[in-house]
Amino acid sequence: MVLASTHIPRPQILSRKNKDSNNDDYFNNHGRILLYPNQCTDMSELKKIHAHTIRTTFPDDPDALFVYSKILRFSSFADLDYSYRVFNQIENPNSFMWNTLIRACARGVNRKEQAIALYQRMLELGSVLPDKHTFPFVLKACAYLFALFEGKQLHCQIFKHGFDLDAYVNNSLIHFYASCGCLESAEKVFVNMPERSLVSWNVMIDGHVQFGQFDSALKLIREMQESFEPDGYTMQSIITACAGLGALSLGMWAHAYLLKKNDIDVAMDVLIKNSLLDMYCKCGSLEMAKQVFDDMHTRDVTSWNSMILGSAMHGRAEEALEYFSCMINTESFEPNSITFVGVLSACNHRGLVSEGRKYFDMMVKAYKVKPVVEHYGCIVDLLARAGFIDEALDLVSSMEMRPDAVIWRSLLDACSKKNASIELSEEMARQILETEKGICSGVYVLLSRVYASASRWNDVGLIRKLMTDKGIAKEPGCSSIEIDGVAHEFFAGDTSHPLTKEIYGMLNVIDERLLLVGYLPDYSQAPMVDELHEGKQQSLRLHSERLAIALGLLNMKPGVPIRILKNLRVCNDCHQVTKLISRIFNVEIIVRDRARFHHFKNGSCSCMDYW
Numbered sequence: 177m178v179l180a181s182t183h184i185p186r187p188q189i190l191s192r193k194n195k196d197s198n199n200d201d202y203f204n205n206h207g208r209i210l211l212y213p214n215q216c217t218d219m220s221e222l223k224k225i226h227a228h229t230i231r232t233t234f235p236d237d238p239d240a241l242f243v244y245s246k247i248l249r250f251s252s253f254a255d256l257d258y259s260y261r262v263f264n265q266i267e268n269p270n271s272f273m274w275n276t277l278i279r280a281c282a283r284g285v286n287r288k289e290q291a292i293a294l295y296q297r298m299l300e301l302g303s304v305l306p307d308k309h310t311f312p313f314v315l316k317a318c319a320y321l322f323a324l325f326e327g328k329q330l331h332c333q334i335f336k337h338g339f340d341l342d343a344y345v346n347n348s349l350i351h352f353y354a355s356c357g358c359l360e361s362a363e364k365v366f367v368n369m370p371e372r373s374l375v376s377w378n379v380m381i382d383g384h385v386q387f388g389q390f391d392s393a394l395k396l397i398r399e400m401q402e403s404f405e406p407d408g409y410t411m412q413s414i415i416t417a418c419a420g421l422g423a424l425s426l427g428m429w430a431h432a433y434l435l436k437k438n439d440i441d442v443a444m445d446v447l448i449k450n451s452l453l454d455m456y457c458k459c460g461s462l463e464m465a466k467q468v469f470d471d472m473h474t475r476d477v478t479s480w481n482s483m484i485l486g487s488a489m490h491g492r493a494e495e496a497l498e499y500f501s502c503m504i505n506t507e508s509f510e511p512n513s514i515t516f517v518g519v520l521s522a523c524n525h526r527g528l529v530s531e532g533r534k535y536f537d538m539m540v541k542a543y544k545v546k547p548v549v550e551h552y553g554c555i556v557d558l559l560a561r562a563g564f565i566d567e568a569l570d571l572v573s574s575m576e577m578r579p580d581a582v583i584w585r586s587l588l589d590a591c592s593k594k595n596a597s598i599e600l601s602e603e604m605a606r607q608i609l610e611t612e613k614g615i616c617s618g619v620y621v622l623l624s625r626v627y628a629s630a631s632r633w634n635d636v637g638l639i640r641k642l643m644t645d646k647g648i649a650k651e652p653g654c655s656s657i658e659i660d661g662v663a664h665e666f667f668a669g670d671t672s673h674p675l676t677k678e679i680y681g682m683l684n685v686i687d688e689r690l691l692l693v694g695y696l697p698d699y700s701q702a703p704m705v706d707e708l709h710e711g712k713q714q715s716l717r718l719h720s721e722r723l724a725i726a727l728g729l730l731n732m733k734p735g736v737p738i739r740i741l742k743n744l745r746v747c748n749d750c751h752q753v754t755k756l757i758s759r760i761f762n763v764e765i766i767v768r769d770r771a772r773f774h775h776f777k778n779g780s781c782s783c784m785d786y787w
Contacts, residue, residue: 291317312348319355354383390417408444415451422741424459457486460766488522496522520554560590655720666723682726698749737764
């Protein structure tokens with residue numbers, strides 16, 4: 177339908193007999209509109225009302241402006257292009273009309289720039305000033321586009337127009353700054369708010385969670401509870417923070433709180449249940465995740481992805497692949513890119529090479545999912561660790577995007593373990609340094625191991641000297657353990673804990689018991705600078721996870737696993753020692769390292785020594 181010009185003379189009001197019979201539902205006996213746009217069910221009804229409005233009213237008629245506002249509101253949801261054409265033919269749109277179109281663009285796909293452009297046009301015309309409803313819509317578009325410069329200008333406009341004390345506007349500012357990575361600016365807005373709503377707290381808490389500042393997020397939640405009771409969004413942030421911290425007891429408290437509250441709407445319920453799945457998987461309690469999953473009345477793709485990824489992370493490849501099979505065959509869900517990251521990770525963690533190849537082909541050919549760097553990372557690591565380094569290199573060379581440092585590091589790590597050529601290892605190291613601008617300590621450590629395995633000790637020394645000269649320090653190992661809801665953090669050789677004396681006493685007990693079962697240290701990943709085996713052994717026994725395990729043994733409760741969260745991958749010697757400790761002390765130890773979970777029990781590990 178071509179929209180008529182708004183510059184028309186006032187026509188005579190049409191009577192019922194002058195209208196088509198099929199329009200009777202929309203107009204009364206005097207030709208007045210009976211069905212308003214907000215009562216329409218589709219665009220065809222709206223267009224009839226719009227056409228009648230054009231024919232029977234002047235553009236500046238208050239009744240016409242009211243109807244045009246309703247037309248804009250309805251069409252902004254149903255047909256945004258139609259809204260634009262209507263808007264452009266209104267001679268003097270009011271603030272409601274501007275806001276309606278700006279909001280529609282701010283939430284529309286690929287329309288965010290138009291929201292900002294509309295605001296600029298609104299300012300240029302100057303006939304209508306922005307109000308407290310305008311700024312949140314435009315800030316939402318800026319947040320999505322990471323348009324920091326434009327958002328800062330909006331902040332100035334907010335002060336200029338006197339809306340700097342409005343809670344609704346400030347909430348949008350907090351979200352904007354947090355989305356753009358300016359958490360300090362978000363905090364300044366939050367701190368200076370004269371009154372904060374529950375939304376204010378939720379937006380600020382979510383900002384800390386998105387930044388990975390989980391401790392700060394939980395601190396804010398405790399402060400918030402002095403004034404407000406947590407709602408579904410708060411609880412989702414708590415659960416996400418617990419997942420990041422590995423804080424199982426606090427996560428279980430949040431779950432119990434939700435069960436007691438029991439007033440979350442259906443849409444929010446699915447989001448929270450998915451967060452619970454993710455939290456339990458990341459906190460090492462796959463059984464609890466299964467209970468949540470089995471009790472869900474409504475599941476979406478994210479629910480299935482969480483169970484596939486969680487099972488893969490825990491080394492239960494068969495379960496992950498079974499979930500995938502049920503997802504696509506029984507439940508008829510369409511797998512997405514994340515689904516195949518989980519499936520390929522499951523194959524990788526168990527060394528299932530043929531299955532990994534099969535699912536990679538299925539992803540590309542059957543489901544038309546375009547591989548991204550995460551998919552390539554999984555399959556390259558799988559092939560390389562299994563010894564198919566040439567095939568892994570061929571796959572890397574066929575990638576449409578540039579390989580990232582993770583892929584090159586996987587290849588270098590495989591080279592160090594499979595006794596590949598020194599030249600190939602050096603090329604891998606060069607690629608990593610180019611990708612990460614020479615600041616990665618891990619590549620130097622891996623390359624030093626390659627040289628050490630070839631007994632090229634001079635080159636090992638040169639690598640260490642190069643690290644010293646460039647001021648590059650090896651990332652320190654850090655492990656944490658949660659006891660009675662309190663997280664205890666350790667670094668290698670740590671002596672800062674209040675129970676240091678007792679912890680080191682338990683380490684001595686562990687060493688004595690290890691000797692009795694014939695333990696021999698594995699020095700392959702001990703620091704190369706230690707010349708004597710005694711020095712290397714002393715370094716190994718003080719690794720961060722061993723200090724955490726010692727504290728766990730001191731506070732061990734019958735039947736309760738010791739749960740450790742570590743920032744690096746577990747070294748060979750600590751892996752062997754933890755297996756022995758689980759058998760000697762009859763305790764289950766669950767370690768979440770950088771790559772996966774290890775469940776140590778009765779002298780064995782769930783990874784089957786493949787990690």
